[in-house]
Amino acid sequence: MKIGVVGLGYVGIVTAAVLANKGNEVVGVDVDQNKIQSLKKGVVPIFEPGLENLIRNSAMKLNFTDNFNGLEGCEAIFICVPTPNNKEGIDLTYVMDASKKVSSCAKDSILIIKSTVTPGTARVVRKNTGMSVFSNPEFTREGSAVYDTEHPDRIVIGGDPADVCESIWKFTGSKIIKTTNENAELIKYASNAFLATKISFINQIADLCETIPGADVNVVAEGMGMDRRIGNEFLKAGLGYGGSCFPKDTKALLSFSLDRNVDLSIIESVISYNDKRIKELVSKITDKIGSLRGKKICILGLAFKDNTDDLRESRSISLAQELIRSGAIVKGFDPVVKNTDLMEICNDIDQCISFSEIIITATEWNLFKDLTKEELSGKKVFDFRRILNLENSEITMGVGIGKN
Numbered sequence: 294m295k296i297g298v299v300g301l302g303y304v305g306i307v308t309a310a311v312l313a314n315k316g317n318e319v320v321g322v323d324v325d326q327n328k329i330q331s332l333k334k335g336v337v338p339i340f341e342p343g344l345e346n347l348i349r350n351s352a353m354k355l356n357f358t359d360n361f362n363g364l365e366g367c368e369a370i371f372i373c374v375p376t377p378n379n380k381e382g383i384d385l386t387y388v389m390d391a392s393k394k395v396s397s398c399a400k401d402s403i404l405i406i407k408s409t410v411t412p413g414t415a416r417v418v419r420k421n422t423g424m425s426v427f428s429n430p431e432f433t434r435e436g437s438a439v440y441d442t443e444h445p446d447r448i449v450i451g452g453d454p455a456d457v458c459e460s461i462w463k464f465t466g467s468k469i470i471k472t473t474n475e476n477a478e479l480i481k482y483a484s485n486a487f488l489a490t491k492i493s494f495i496n497q498i499a500d501l502c503e504t505i506p507g508a509d510v511n512v513v514a515e516g517m518g519m520d521r522r523i524g525n526e527f528l529k530a531g532l533g534y535g536g537s538c539f540p541k542d543t544k545a546l547l548s549f550s551l552d553r554n555v556d557l558s559i560i561e562s563v564i565s566y567n568d569k570r571i572k573e574l575v576s577k578i579t580d581k582i583g584s585l586r587g588k589k590i591c592i593l594g595l596a597f598k599d600n601t602d603d604l605r606e607s608r609s610i611s612l613a614q615e616l617i618r619s620g621a622i623v624k625g626f627d628p629v630v631k632n633t634d635l636m637e638i639c640n641d642i643d644q645c646i647s648f649s650e651i652i653i654t655a656t657e658w659n660l661f662k663d664l665t666k667e668e669l670s671g672k673k674v675f676d677f678r679r680i681l682n683l684e685n686s687e688i689t690m691g692v693g694i695g696k697n
């Protein structure tokens with residue numbers, strides 16, 4: 294099949310590479326000429342495990358261009374452009390602009406919206422373009438985006454007839470839910486909002502555990518997760534959720550519901566707790582060791598989670614900002630992030646640790662698991678991701694551990 298992908302961010306590049314690797318003729322379109330130039334040379338502008346290899350292996354089937362005319366002759370075109378929030382809620386300008394451009398050069402193609410959009414958007418795009426418009430939200434996690442795209446838990450297709458979209462994803466062997474555009478659009482928001490709810494929930498249980506000697510949120514989460522009705526994922530207490538999706542999508546869903554006078558106060562409280570979490574974690578540090586003025590601190594892990602270099606809405610960055618505001622001298626280490634304007638990033642983890650009096654784990658890179666008590670001896674250790682292989686007595690504070 295000849296397939297177009299418009300918008301070559303995390304979702305678009307991975308979608309294009311996976312579909313080309315399965316033998317489709319894929320054209321990736323983006324307005325960013327630098328990105329197109331680098332992709333043409335096989336240089337991937339983001340860190341995503343497996344992606345560069347996939348693009349290299351699919352080079353014969355994969356073309357990149359900044360010209361929408363390259364989409365001529367495509368049977369299906371995916372829209373993967375960003376949907377940021379503005380003051381009123383979701384900003385659909387990129388989706389509307391991209392679909393209009395597509396309709397002027399590939400009217401006979403079907404349009405598949407992969408961008409996260411509020412319910413009713415596909416209907417408007419259909420009216421604006423006169424094209425057949427389908428909704429096919431993505432549920433891939435950065436850091437395992439290639440695997441998730443090839444092995445999704447489910448494929449959601451909104452719009453009728455779903456045949457072409459269905460045949461594109463058949464190779465995954467995953468369950469396919471065929472439904473209305475509106476249901477598909479809402480499944481994405483409800484899923485992300487629910488996962489964010491699990492995270493704020495377990496972080497609040499972690500706060501509670503810290504007040505109970507003998508309690509440990511990891512064990513509580515494990516015990517909860519064994520109940521199949523609850524499930525064991527997304528119950529890892531930490532710094533709260535970050536990244537390009539959860540913060541944005543929960544806020545978009547909330548403002549969408551407010552516009553309809555619908556009470557989504559659960560999500561409102563999930564957001565407000567997540568928003569204040571970093572400040573609360575910093576006050577937990579000061580409760581333990583007093584003023585941070587002049588204190589040297591090392592943050593381990595700078596992106597919004599492990600296995601990515603994505604700094605969007607990174608909790609580590611918010612943490613660094615809050616620590617710097619409190620007068621601390623902050624340095625960071627990350628296996629893949631190598632610069633931010635905010636602080637010095639050490640190339641070497643040992644160098645970062647030996648500089649500091651206080652060590653904070655902020656993302657879950659496996660590398661941090663190997664730190665020994667000798668390497669951390671004499672340091673105040675705040676294990677905010679519960680990643681260290683140390684006894685409770687060897688750390689100053691672990692999220693969700695109630696100490697005697």
Ligand code: UDX
Nearest residue numbers: 431432433434435527528529531534535536538597598
């Ligand atoms: C998410 C969704 O998982 C995916 O389905 C959707 O399509 C895009 O958004 P992603 O943003 O890549 O994916 O990250 P994810 O792995 O979901 O983590 C989001 C944030 O929650 C991270 O900051 C992570 O550290 C945090 N998190 C996740 C926790 O704090 N605890 C958990 O148990 C799980």
